[in-house]
Every structure is written in structure tokens, then in C-alpha cells.
Amino acid sequence: GQQVMQIPQYQHVQEGEDFTTYCNSSTTLSNIQWYKQRPGGHPVFLIQLVKSGEVKKQKRLTFQFGEAKKNSSLHITATQTTDVGTYFCAGRGSNYQLIWGAGTKLIIKP
Amino acid sequence: EPEVTQTPSHQVTQMGQEVILRCVPISNHLYFYWYRQILGQKVEFLVSFYNNEISEKSEIFDDQFSVERPDGSNFTLKIRSTKLEDSAMYFCASSENGVFPSEQYFGPGTRLTVT
Numbered sequence: 736g737q738q739v740m741q742i743p744q745y746q747h748v749q750e751g752e753d754f755t756t757y758c759n760s761s762t763t764l765s766n767i768q769w770y771k772q773r774p775g776g777h778p779v780f781l782i783q784l785v786k787s788g789e790v791k792k793q794k795r796l797t798f799q800f801g802e803a804k805k806n807s808s809l810h811i812t813a814t815q816t817t818d819v820g821t822y823f824c825a826g827r828g829s830n831y832q833l834i835w836g837a838g839t840k841l842i843i844k845p
Numbered sequence: 846e847p848e849v850t851q852t853p854s855h856q857v858t859q860m861g862q863e864v865i866l867r868c869v870p871i872s873n874h875l876y877f878y879w880y881r882q883i884l885g886q887k888v889e890f891l892v893s894f895y896n897n898e899i900s901e902k903s904e905i906f907d908d909q910f911s912v913e914r915p916d917g918s919n920f921t922l923k924i925r926s927t928k929l930e931d932s933a934m935y936f937c938a939s940s941e942n943g944v945f946p947s948e949q950y951f952g953p954g955t956r957l958t959v960t
Contacts (some may be wrong), residue, residue, distance in 0.1 A: 770888075777936055778888060780948040821900065823888060832901050833949070837887040 737762050737828040741836025749844050754811040756839035758824035765827045767807045770836070773820040779808075781822075800839055816843055847871045849952035851937050857958045858927055863934030866955045869960045877920045878938040878949060881905065881914065888936070894920065903943045 738831055748754050758767065761792045766785045770778040782791055784800035784807060786797075789796045797810045821838040828834055850869045855894050858864050870877050878892040892902040894912055909925045919941075924931055938949040 772888075777951040777954050779951070826890075831892055832893070832903070833891065835888045840916060 737826075737834050739824060739826045739836045741839055741841055742750055743843060744837065745840045746843045747844050748814050750816060751813050754814050754818070754841050755808060756822050757806065757808045758826065758836045759806045760826050760828070760834070761805075762828055763804050765804075765829075766802075767824055767826045769798060769807075769809055770822045770823045770825060770831065771820050776820075778823060791804070803811065814841065814843060819843055847950075849937055849939055851935075851952035851955050852954060854953065855956045855958070857960065860929055861926050864924050864927055866924075866937075866957070867922045868933050868952055869918050870920055870924075870939030872918070872935065874939035874941050874950070876900075876947070877905060877914070878940075879922045880915065880936040880938065880951075881933045882936065882954075891922070897953055897956045898950055900911050924957075927957075929959050932957060932959045934958045
């Protein structure tokens with residue numbers, strides 16, 4: 736079946752360093768969404784990418800959708816403690832169901 | 846700001862018992878979803894619901910699961926005979942539409958503990 740692989744599983748960074756998480760799909764996606772889940776919280780929608788090669792920015796967050804619409808990335812510049820949480824990608828495939836990646840947990844080193 | 850609500854926040858039940866998890870989606874949304882998240886793991890899609898019927902379901906959503914929209918506001922997930930492995934956080938979500946790209950709004954979740 737359709738799968739979305741997300742790496743890395745964890746990323747430890749010093750505050751102020753950058754963070755990146757990557758998602759790869761086994762099939763072409765119609766769109767991809769990104770969610771953030773704070774510890775003990777629920778997923779919160781961040782953004783949606785639809786077009787091939789699309790790049791969107793939200794302050795320090797940059798989201799990209801690959802040209803083949805099979806991969807996506809989220810890059811956070813100069814992380815802050817408020818960025819802590821797990822970031823999930825969720826891709827929509829041919830059957831319209833959202834297939835979720837396993838998430839990347841962002842941990843800020845003390 | 847409108848939000849999805851879920852009750853109860855925590856449910857403890859014995860193996861073999863039936864549980865009903867309740868959700869109130871955002872009022873003008875048309876598509877409703879249930880997800881499951883075992884502690885520390887990925888979010889897993891269970892089922893989507895539109896126009897009073899299931900539109901999609903995953904392999905996890907077997908015969909022990911059912912969903913219902915008993916009135917104009919509630920959306921429920923029933924687990925007929927709970928197993929230990931059903932212990933997880935269950936999230937309800939809703940969206941304005943389902944086919945075209947549409948963000949999903951998640952509720953705070955119900956933590957189900959099966960003993």
C-alpha cells in the first residue's frame with residue numbers, strides 16, 4: 736500500500752540551530768500537509784502544499800514539495816524552545832486518504 | 846475560534862467491554878475522521894465519514910469498530926469488545942471538505958486505557 740516515510744525519527748538541536756525533516760512517498764501525492772504536535776497535545780495543521788515544486792514560508796519555517804510530488808521537507812531556521820514537538824507530514828494519495836509519516840521529534844538540548 | 850471537542854478526556858475500561866468515544870466536530874464541517882495514536886507512535890487513520898456514511902476506512906477499522914452520527918452535532922466511535930492493544934489516544938478531526946485539499950482540525954483526544 737501507499738506509504739510515507741519520514742526521517743529522522745528524532746533530531747536534537749541546540750537552541751538557535753536549524754532543523755529539517757524529510758518525507759518521501761512511494762507514490763505521487765495529490766497534496767501534502769504538515770502538522771505539529773506539542774508534547775501531550777493534538778496535531779495542529781501548519782500548511783498544505785499542492786503544486787509541484789511549491790515552496791511556502793511561515794516566518795522561520797520553510798516547506799517544500801518536490802517536483803515529482805513524491806517528497807517534501809520542512810526546515811526551521813534558528814530553532815526556539817517554542818518549536819519543540821513532533822512534526823508530521825501527511826500525504827494524500829490516489830484514494831484521498833491522508834497517509835501520515837511517523838513524525839520527527841524536535842528536541843532542544845539544554 | 847471554533848474547535849472540535851471530545852469526551853471523555855480519559856476512559857478506562859476492562860478488556861471485552863464496549864466503549865463509545867464522543868466528538869463534536871466544527872459545526873459547518875462536512876467531513877469527519879477518527880485517528881488513533883499509540884503512545885509515542887505515529888498517527889493512524891481509522892475512518893472518514895461524509896453524508897452519514899463511511900467514505901474510507903483503514904485496515905485497522907475492523908468489525909469491532911463502528912461510527913455513527915446520531916444527531917446533527919455528535920460523531921461517535923464505538924469499540925464493541927475492547928482489547929489490550931486498543932489502548933491509545935483517539936483523535937477526532939473534521940474538515941470543511943474532503944476531496945479537495947482541506948486542513949483537518951483535531952480535537953484534544955480521548956485517552957483509552959484497556960486493562
